[in-house]
Amino acid sequence: xxxxxxxxxxxxxxxLILLEVKRSRVxxxxxxxxxxxxxxxxxxxxxxxxSVDEVGxxxxxxxxxxxxxxxxxxIRIFVIGEQKDGQxxxxxxxxxxxxxxxxxxxxxxxxxxxxxxxxDSWAPDGLRLKEEALRKGTREIRYFFGLIPLEENAR
Numbered sequence: 001x002x003x004x005x006x007x008x009x010x011x012x013x014x015x016l017i018l019l020e021v022k023r024s025r026v027x028x029x030x031x032x033x034x035x036x037x038x039x040x041x042x043x044x045x046x047x048x049x050x051s052v053d054e055v056g057x058x059x060x061x062x063x064x065x066x067x068x069x070x071x072x073x074x075i076r077i078f079v080i081g082e083q084k085d086g087q088x089x090x091x092x093x094x095x096x097x098x099x100x101x102x103x104x105x106x107x108x109x110x111x112x113x114x115x116x117x118x119x120d121s122w123a124p125d126g127l128r129l130k131e132e133a134l135r136k137g138t139r140e141i142r143y144f145f146g147l148i149p150l151e152e153n154a155r
Contacts, residue, residue, distance in 0.1 A: 001112050004104055006093060007078070014049045014073035018062070019080065023147055026081030026095045028088055033063050049073040066090040082147075098147055102138050109133040 007017060020028050031037045040059035044050040049072060050058050058075065061068035066089055067076045077090050084095040109116055109130050119127060125144075132140045141147075 001108070001115055006096070010074045012069055012072055012074045016047060016049060016073055016075045018043065018075065018077045020077065020090075022079065022081040024081060025083050026079040026085050026088065026090070026097075028077065028079055028090055032077065033089065035063070044075070047073075047075075050075070063089070066094055098142070099138075102141050105129060105141070106133045106136055106138065 008015070018032075020026075020032070031039045040062055041055050044055050044058055045052070050070075054070060058068040058070075062075065062077055067074070069075070076094055078094045078096060079088070079090050080096045080098060080101060082098055084092055084097060086092060088095075110133070116130065119130065122130075128144055129141060132138075132144065
């Protein structure tokens, strides 16, 4: 199955995405960026893919550029929301819009029906996503996951 090329764009063994999800315009929680909170340091230590010696450099790079890599891992901060924002720390290419994410899901279920047929262990929200995606119910997907209807978003 073909992954999203933006998310899959990685030359290292580990491709770690730290994801901030918003219902409206993309934004990043300031606790990720606050040095005093040590949120990034704690997250990086818990992953096991950043050595203790690299945690400080990696967290600072993530705060400044939204990405960091060594020979083993690539770590990037991504955000999902209704609309991209060129004024936030996260590079535009690491900002995903809900319309594109939903369309990716719709396309994936249609293109990979055989691979996505064994779903007995899926949670109810995943089952509903598949059902609506196969019906091309993008409006229903938005409603089910509490997203702003597109008509209201244009206002």
